[in-house]
Amino acid sequence: MSGGEPRRRALDLDTLRRAAGLSLRTTPATMRAVLWALVPGTVLYAVLIDIRVILNLAVAMLAATLCEAMAMHVRRRPVLATVSDGSAALTGALLALSVPPGLPLWQLILGTTIATLLAKQVFGGLGQNPFNPAMVGLAVLLVSFPATMTHWPHSADPQLAPIFQDTTRTVDALTAQTPLDRWREQARGHSSGDAITPGVAWSLLGLGWLAGGLWLLWRRIISWHAPVAMLLTLTACHGFAALFSSEALSLSTALLSGATLFGAFFIITDPVSGAATPRGRILFGVGVALITFAIRQFGSWPEGLAFAVLIMNGAVPLIDRLDTPRP
Amino acid sequence: MSANTTAPRITGGIELPRYKPGLDAPPVEITRPDTLIFPLAGYRGEPLPARVHVGQAVRQGQLLADGIVATNSGHVQDLREHPFAHPSGLSVPSVFLQCDSTDAIDSISARPLSLEAIRNAGIMGHGGAGFSTFNKLAAVGEQCHYLLINAAECEPGIACDEALLLTDIDGVLCGVSALMDLLRPSETVLVIEQDKLKARKHLEHALHISDLPRAVSILDIQARYPSGAERVLVDLVLRERAHGVLARHERPTHRGIVCLNLATVHAIGALANGQMANQRLVTVDGRRPCHARVTLGTPIRHVLQQTGNLPDEGDYLRIGGPLSGYEHADMAAPVSVHVNALSVAAQSEPRPPLPCIRCGDCVPVCPVGLYPQQLHSLAQARDDEGLSRQGLDHCIACGCCDLVCPSAIPLTASFREAQRQRTISQAQDQASAAAAALHARHNARKQRDANRHITGDKAPGNSAVASALARARRKRTPKA
Numbered sequence: 001m002s003g004g005e006p007r008r009r010a011l012d013l014d015t016l017r018r019a020a021g022l023s024l025r026t027t028p029a030t031m032r033a034v035l036w037a038l039v040p041g042t043v044l045y046a047v048l049i050d051i052r053v054i055l056n057l058a059v060a061m062l063a064a065t066l067c068e069a070m071a072m073h074v075r076r077r078p079v080l081a082t083v084s085d086g087s088a089a090l091t092g093a094l095l096a097l098s099v100p101p102g103l104p105l106w107q108l109i110l111g112t113t114i115a116t117l118l119a120k121q122v123f124g125g126l127g128q129n130p131f132n133p134a135m136v137g138l139a140v141l142l143v144s145f146p147a148t149m150t151h152w153p154h155s156a157d158p159q160l161a162p163i164f165q166d167t168t169r170t171v172d173a174l175t176a177q178t179p180l181d182r183w184r185e186q187a188r189g190h191s192s193g194d195a196i197t198p199g200v201a202w203s204l205l206g207l208g209w210l211a212g213g214l215w216l217l218w219r220r221i222i223s224w225h226a227p228v229a230m231l232l233t234l235t236a237c238h239g240f241a242a243l244f245s246s247e248a249l250s251l252s253t254a255l256l257s258g259a260t261l262f263g264a265f266f267i268i269t270d271p272v273s274g275a276a277t278p279r280g281r282i283l284f285g286v287g288v289a290l291i292t293f294a295i296r297q298f299g300s301w302p303e304g305l306a307f308a309v310l311i312m313n314g315a316v317p318l319i320d321r322l323d324t325p326r327p
Numbered sequence: 328m329s330a331n332t333t334a335p336r337i338t339g340g341i342e343l344p345r346y347k348p349g350l351d352a353p354p355v356e357i358t359r360p361d362t363l364i365f366p367l368a369g370y371r372g373e374p375l376p377a378r379v380h381v382g383q384a385v386r387q388g389q390l391l392a393d394g395i396v397a398t399n400s401g402h403v404q405d406l407r408e409h410p411f412a413h414p415s416g417l418s419v420p421s422v423f424l425q426c427d428s429t430d431a432i433d434s435i436s437a438r439p440l441s442l443e444a445i446r447n448a449g450i451m452g453h454g455g456a457g458f459s460t461f462n463k464l465a466a467v468g469e470q471c472h473y474l475l476i477n478a479a480e481c482e483p484g485i486a487c488d489e490a491l492l493l494t495d496i497d498g499v500l501c502g503v504s505a506l507m508d509l510l511r512p513s514e515t516v517l518v519i520e521q522d523k524l525k526a527r528k529h530l531e532h533a534l535h536i537s538d539l540p541r542a543v544s545i546l547d548i549q550a551r552y553p554s555g556a557e558r559v560l561v562d563l564v565l566r567e568r569a570h571g572v573l574a575r576h577e578r579p580t581h582r583g584i585v586c587l588n589l590a591t592v593h594a595i596g597a598l599a600n601g602q603m604a605n606q607r608l609v610t611v612d613g614r615r616p617c618h619a620r621v622t623l624g625t626p627i628r629h630v631l632q633q634t635g636n637l638p639d640e641g642d643y644l645r646i647g648g649p650l651s652g653y654e655h656a657d658m659a660a661p662v663s664v665h666v667n668a669l670s671v672a673a674q675s676e677p678r679p680p681l682p683c684i685r686c687g688d689c690v691p692v693c694p695v696g697l698y699p700q701q702l703h704s705l706a707q708a709r710d711d712e713g714l715s716r717q718g719l720d721h722c723i724a725c726g727c728c729d730l731v732c733p734s735a736i737p738l739t740a741s742f743r744e745a746q747r748q749r750t751i752s753q754a755q756d757q758a759s760a761a762a763a764a765l766h767a768r769h770n771a772r773k774q775r776d777a778n779r780h781i782t783g784d785k786a787p788g789n790s791a792v793a794s795a796l797a798r799a800r801r802k803r804t805p806k807a
Contacts, residue, residue: 010612011348016346016650019343025688026733031734126682127683127685272685316677324698
């Protein structure tokens, strides 16, 4: 046929998808979108808390990708196609952002390896893992290396007023002041160095995660059910607790601290290990909130979210079964 | 007289951009080829026994097999395997009709139209599925509550019903009138999507000046795919009229509802006027989009050639729309009544499927309320029982879940395949159950005979058998 202008052809499925605005709805694009959504929070983290988080991110993402590539090679599956879907890199990134910035790199790599190989590849790879891989890695690190895993920099999340922390190193950890109290003091003129106080830094970081999360909601990458359910339930729990005890964490600290908002928008929204239906996701969010609160309030772990998520991951088959439509 | 009502949209489904090629010009009349081909295949693609033999002269309208009529007179040149328009791409025994120009017609139907006439004319659904219209009408029972005329035509790329409304609305109303006489429905509703503006104007005008026995109301529904699927449409109307939707096992006819495609109604109208319903409009999309008026039995290649749409290197032929249609390799297959669109599209690399990430996007778009994510994992696990429990049988293969899946998993294809596997294994189960029962009876009889042999009892005697044997011996005719 003649060359020159392309010949008209009938509508095909790909063109239809593009015309209907669905062409960006691919799994690799979803993973990439979540990575982009992590940027605001990451920037705030690096600037306000500790720049070493960038190194951790690079190391963890690389380690996760290499682990996945190696696993796919051993399983005799397509390496490039799998690695390019971005899910391993995302797992590494989420883990890197959940651990203390000063964590020894070998521990971070170990955690990433466990997350990728033991929590994901062993079950069959993408889509098959019953547990959130980043949280599995985090939980293993928490239990195996309690000292380094709870050693946060002095501008640390006071919520992690850790019982494990070495008392000679950080004075802040011993006070019973809330970060907001500390902030008020400094604002009245007791400035002690940092213009931005620890508590505020962590709250700002929380807002960074919130910004990313809201963007993901707007892009319809995640649904609102799990995050909203979790945050509301957590608010209710902490609000309730505040009525009874003055030492309970203030609401703003409880909600705006890095771990909570990060978990709400980036951890519990993992589609593979979460519930599949909207109602199921609400239940999932409520469950995570309740267990997190219980661990924070009554347990000895400062970081309740990882365990809460893992426990709820175990409950997901039951939740799905309860909410499956019966045609 | 017509009344306007607005309806909410269907549940599930997905809104797609309007794409209706070939409506700008009048339909192209495709000349009848010398040889017409009629695949003797039933509703599910099963081969049908032929009612004619090679060399036989046939008249226009004569039944070649159950539900398949000759659309022209002539004689049967050959009867052999030939490809037909079916996703399997297989061949089926087909009648090759050498046409003559005598146009001898088998029978002329007179008004009022009877069910028998519809059956003898072999009228089948024109919407794409090809269900026997006679069977549908006969199943409605005593009281027909609703006669629904399906002019929704929801799929982008198919516009033959819209073209029919623009070019031959009188023929359609003829059919409506005949059906109203035949079924005496309590209410007649013509359902059309809102975006068919010009066609709707034609319709309104025609209804206004027509003399139909009773009012036909027009129901405008939101343009959403797949609102034209029969069950989905019937549920929409039921919901809109504040009745309960169809239960899973129910057919529309169980509730006294007859839902017919617009082109089918047009064919019935032609029959009522004493004409042969031997042509249909086909949307042809490709280099030169148009609508073709095709005599049934015309090879697809002939249609593409005359409309200037023969495929090039790297193109493929698609029968049906981009979502519900299928690729077909052989253009020698003839246009049968369920071929509503022919497209020549470019071959493209399909996206390689990734694993299911359980995002749940497929669930809200299913128009039948199924759970494609779970069906997929059950299909992979080959869990037949789980599949039937989750309602695989109700999947209408609309393709909505395919469209939204971020992992590009060919869900619809895997459901079709799973349905096919279930049909096969159900048939096998039935066959082996029958064989097992036969074997058990055989063993029991053997045991009884053995016991009698031991105890020395006389056989109780199957009296019918014994008396028949006695008669044969006496060579007498049996008593009544």
